[in-house]
Amino acid sequence: MLLRISEPATSLVRHVRRHGPETTVADIRGGAPIPGVDVEALRQRLAGADGARDLERATTVGARLVCPGDEEWSPLLDDLARLDADAFGLWVRGPLELADACGQAVAVVGTRTATAYGEHVAAELATELGERGWTIVSGLAYGIDGAAHRAALAASAPTIGVLACGIDVPYPHGHRTLYERIAAEGAVVSEHPPGAAPQRHRFLVRNRIIAALSLGTVMVEAAARSGARSTLNHARDLLRHTMVVPGPVTSAMSQGCHVALREVLGSVLVTRAAEVIEQCGHLGELADSLSPPPRPRDTLGPLVRRVFEAVPVAKAAAPQRIAVTAGVRLEAVEPALAALRALGLVERTDDGWRMSKAGRDERHADGRPDRPLPLAWL
């Protein structure tokens, strides 16, 4: 009954928390004052509410009601008390067991008007997270949400779609097939009564459920004014991980992401699934560093490296000349050259020493001057 008459996330929650749902409904029916609540408005709604009919409607589409205390109720949802925005219950449709599925879940959210870049990144993240056993939570909207859900389904990974309308309302219309697939393979979730329309404020309160049902939220693309920001804020307030994917600073659809990275305390820049798991995963699941493996050059000590840099590319030079160029004493140059030859980086000719092919490749690698240095400069 409460799910029917009261919009979620109102001051009513404190009363329910203290007195329980049955007493609360009785209080409303009797017109008893409740602090911060327009009891009269709820009473008017209550007149047309029919809990039994809601259950029947939900059952028709194969949905069940999951309430606090039920085995399928995730303790993660109890964190909503932090926001004074408890969920009284959730309608769930689909084979996924809710509590189980969100034990290792990440929310992937973003703008409905995503760019190809944003949809690509959302799909990549969801695919890889899904392949590594993570559940993808999102809002079934166009754009980023849809790309994330679809990729999860394609990877046969669990996915949860949280609706801002009734559990039996496939919204948006263009995502009816997606809604049906998630209902068949994952879980569709709603806290609104069957038949409820997707009103604006419901999108914002819905976002808190997305944030609550996951260990962290990744914002992939968002305009400066975007609902995804509210999900990120909820995640922060719920002490979940807040992660943001950057994009071109020239893209309006990454503007909200960059603002969030600058302004949302604790938000972490992520570029791939491994970094998301590093944030949300259990201790020790560190992302492999992107730093490339060491090169022969990196193993050289500073003196040998100086000598290496002083060896000419084309025309060989005598050790005396190399010593002066390198600023290293002659006595130290000979053993350094021998070491470099052992590594295959320099070669000896009749005229002295010069780079080998491998040495030139090393020198041309990133971080080098733009061209091989002409001998004349050495």
Add this chain to the structure above:
Amino acid sequence: MLLRISEPATSLVRHVRRHGPETTVADIRGGAPIPGVDVEALRQRLAGADGARDLERATTVGARLVCPGDEEWSPLLDDLARLDADAFGLWVRGPLELADACGQAVAVVGTRTATAYGEHVAAELATELGERGWTIVSGLAYGIDGAAHRAALAASAPTIGVLACGIDVPYPHGHRTLYERIAAEGAVVSEHPPGAAPQRHRFLVRNRIIAALSLGTVMVEAAARSGARSTLNHARDLLRHTMVVPGPVTSAMSQGCHVALREVLGSVLVTRAAEVIEQCGHLGELADSLSPPPRPRDTLGPLVRRVFEAVPVAKAAAPQRIAVTAGVRLEAVEPALAALRALGLVERTDDGWRMSKAGRDERHADGRPDRPLPLAWL
């Protein structure tokens, strides 16, 4: 003489700091031991060094030598003592007065193999910073450096190019014209003796001069292994501002930027010149927030907003119906509708209330459900 014989940023600096340059040269000539320094190697170099000839060569290209204590010596350079990598002096060529020009300067650096995106962003930043009176410091390399210098010149803004070779060596060759333009309108700077070749290690020690000569460093694009990262690290160690421009996570040339944002403590994501100035500028120069101006909708209180959301788009509805949909008592709905009409967001028909054109536009703005809600759902 020291500039000729010793590579910058060696342990020699501590000796120079304590005993002064003249004594140090005498010590080297005499073969006196200096901790951490290969005095014999320096002595061998000293044999071929000729300070007077260096000065003459520099004068030929119109360069001057600026040393600690000179009026043109920037106190910013003294911070290099923090790195135990003091500069002994700088060769300077160009009309800019060094100390003056770097009093309000930002370094804009990045990969030599920049993408069109990176060059575009570097140019935009340099143009806007230049127009607002900031000096652009960079390394005269291909890619990001060149784009930043060129944009500064185009904006008639001061720009400083720091070389990794002698002041008279226009390197890289393809930037000879750029080198000449900066020498004619800005300042080219080097701590190497005239004629010195651009050896690899010189690029890395050069980067500390770029970092020192500016109040902050902006990294625009960088591969995972990039010299720009060393400039950023030097900036951090010099207690300068470290700023990084994000890019597509799919771009290898933004990978180093994202790694830096994740790993370099204190690095700040920036997307435009105003944010750079907010970091480096004097107190109070805050970037205008990108948050858009408030809309009529944003000025509504929660109750009026709920009523607004419940007003049908097409077929008008009676206040009673709107009250039930909104979950607001009937007595509160009438004044809310009157207020909304005063704002031009709803209109009254013979059948009741519906959205006006302006109201529909508001409702279609970002953050809305994807389509106008069909009346049947309300």
